Amino acid sequence: MPKVLISDKLSDAAVQIFRDNGVEVDFQPELGKDPGKLAQVIGEYDGLAIRSATKATADLLDKAANLKVIGRAGIGVDNVDIAAASARGIVVMNTPFGNSITTAEHAIAMMFAVARQIPAADASTQAGKWEKSKFMGSEITGKTLGLIGAGNIGSVVASRALGLKMKVIAFDPFLSQDRAREMGVEKVEDLGQMLGRADFITLHLPRTEKTANILSAEMIARIKPGARLINCARGGLVDEAAVAEALKSGRLAGAAFDVFAQEPAKENPLFGLPNVVCTPHLGASTSEAQENVALQVAEQMSDYLVRGAIANALNAPSVTAEEAPILKPWIALCGNLGSFAGQMTEHAIREIEIEYVGQVGQLNLKPLTSALTAAMLIPLVGEGGVNMVSAPIVARERGIRISETRKDAQGAFGSYVRLIVTTETQTRSVAGTIYSDGKPRFIQIKGINLEAEPSEFMLYTANTDTPGYIGALGTLLGELGINIATFALGRSARGDEAIALLGVDAVVPPAALERIQGLAQVRQAKALRF
CATH class of the missing domain: 3.40.50.720 (NAD(P)-binding Rossmann-like Domain)
Structure with a gap:
């Protein structure tokens, strides 16, 4: 059960909205006036509901290890360090229409x-x-x-x-x-x-x-x-x-x-x-407005913590409660595509092109693009350096151009996502879709078709298409004690470049990867983790 701290004065009706939505509430309306005490307890909470008395500073957010959302009952967020919240993946919401x-x-x-x-x-x-x-x-x-x-x-x-x-x-x-x-x-x-x-x-x-x-x-x-x-x-x-x-x-x-x-x-x-x-800042000071914004922020925070819906966020794309379950598998797929590209990329990225083909192009693309960008940047900047909220900011700071394209359905799949990454030395692509079981699949890498379900540990190889490679790779993995869970293959043309994407039971260690790289047919080998 998510837990929310209310550190400023909100109505009893707002408190009840949290409870009705299955959110545990700690109502301490005077706590926001005591920054020291607030800092001592903030790490316990998933959400923080405030008005203007609470100051959500960078120092406070440093101690908010579990915080996922800050909800401001009102329109002004001068008392919230939005940049610090974004860097930590904390969604900041306000209630722009309530007053x-x-x-x-x-x-x-x-x-x-x-x-x-x-x-x-x-x-x-x-x-x-x-x-x-x-x-x-x-x-x-x-x-x-x-x-x-x-x-x-x-x-x-x-x-x-x-x-x-x-x-x-x-x-x-x-x-x-x-x-x-x-x-x-x-x-x-x-x-x-x-x-x-x-x-x-x-x-x-x-x-x-x-x-x-x-x-x-x-x-x-x-x-x-x-x-x-x-x-x-x-x-x-x-x-x-x-x-x-x-x-x-x-x-x-x-x-x-x-x-x-x-x-x-x-x-x-x-x-x-x-x-x-x-007048002393009375613009929003009516009983109706104060009640409206309190109820609104409680609804918004509950929707996010319980259902994944994002409304009136200042640092994240909006996702309605109806969209959330539809977007969830596509967000997972985009995370897989971005992670694959990030782990495979060895040079500075100049541009990210994302093609949304078929029905997926009719969805809310902002959270998909954010998830993909964040996953791609994590191998480059570290786990704590980027998230869905901060990804567009981090990409912009690094001079990475991001573009989105919606296309009509084409090819064998009615709906899929293709990621094209341009670095200082080359352009590479990876594409994926969602199968009827609701699970993501890689369907193309570097223009070569294959079908592979992402797993926690994977091994990628690019090799020449010659007889005996599959046997040589399988034999070597057996010698190394690496068990194969899934094995997907594809090639551009007979005797030309081929790729293999294997799901394995454990991480492939560097020494083993060096042995795999030593096989005569192998051009490139990468250990991946999703």
């Missing part, structure tokens, strides 16, 4: 608040003043809203703004023209151009190396005079000091911030300025 509506509604509320100066007017009125002329507002209807980021939350904001009869323009490099038309917004290619047109500007994107300080002092200077700026996304996206100066000079008519570069925000250049509305 989208709540955060979008907060952005709309902040827009109204700053447009009509509601907080300041409320404070003045409750202080016994009646300063009606002081709080002249601005209508929303007919104004232009500029979205920076049009993903999950941005699209909800756009729909609400369109309902308010606003014109919506969006800057988002990942937004297609078709999607923009579907949303009813105008896509703007240049950020500076958008800033010069918008009456209200609101941000909805994560903080990354590329988006940090996206609204720099230079960009803020390009904002339309009299516009209002709203940030309910992430701190650090905006140069807050530059915003403060723009407010003081009158270029900006107002600003509303729910997030800040430094949180908790005890001091900030924006505090105390007129027509600035500030």
Whole structure:
């Protein structure tokens, strides 16, 4: 039974979801605030469910020997070292849709608040003043809203703004023209151009190396005079000091911030300025949203630990619960193909080409490609150096190009996978399929057909096709005390190159391999382990 630690506050209903799915739960909602104590116990768990208090640092993950998944109840994962998790094969999930509506509604509320100066007017009125002329507002209807980021939350904001009869323009490099038309917004290619047109500007994107300080002092200077700026996304996206100066000079008519570069925000250049509305990171703070993300993360983590399904992962391809049993044998086959190629390769790899032929090409290929790449790289970088999660990253770091091709069924097999590996010196291929018994088979090596079921220990030989080789190899293996379990043969043409792939009962030691290599017909001999 998988075991999950909940180290932050989650609802009782979320705890029950884990239990209903056959997952053992250790609910310690205050543990995330004590990193030392958390580090002492983290090695016992398969899953870690968190909110924002727990910090999943590289040091903590070093002690998480059994951890398979981290689930963040919420969208932000600033408190998780994703690179460290990926290196250890730990899937990191979040819940990007659970609080989208709540955060979008907060952005709309902040827009109204700053447009009509509601907080300041409320404070003045409750202080016994009646300063009606002081709080002249601005209508929303007919104004232009500029979205920076049009993903999950941005699209909800756009729909609400369109309902308010606003014109919506969006800057988002990942937004297609078709999607923009579907949303009813105008896509703007240049950020500076958008800033010069918008009456209200609101941000909805994560903080990354590329988006940090996206609204720099230079960009803020390009904002339309009299516009209002709203940030309910992430701190650090905006140069807050530059915003403060723009407010003081009158270029900006107002600003509303729910997030800040430094949180908790005890001091900030924006505090105390007129027509600035500030809230303490309340975007997701509704009872509905908090419950939704807690239930969602419990479902996602349970699906992964019990059924192998992956949803909303930030460092692994998604696999649905329905896909998992279908993909499982193909993932095993891809692991065998990758492992074979990795063990056979003796020079630096330049390119990996994967052909998915027939029905397998209709499946979700990302986990297949990840499994194949990881298995191929393990002989090169070591067992602890790569896994399904980190494989694409490791391949990219080593300059290995990876390509996928889907092809219609051809040849004797209705569905198979072929791996083509190009090194500094040669190009070689290996192909395999799944038989009706659900087990993988090698069906082609270097263009030579054969049928061999992978086993834990195997011996591969490339030899000249001459009479007596099978007898010579069998006799020598008998002398060496190596028992043959399976024996598959293939050749390119009579008298030309032939290959043999044998399943054996134990690992072939180096001394024995040297004897096999000494046979007159043998061109190459390799001991393999799967």
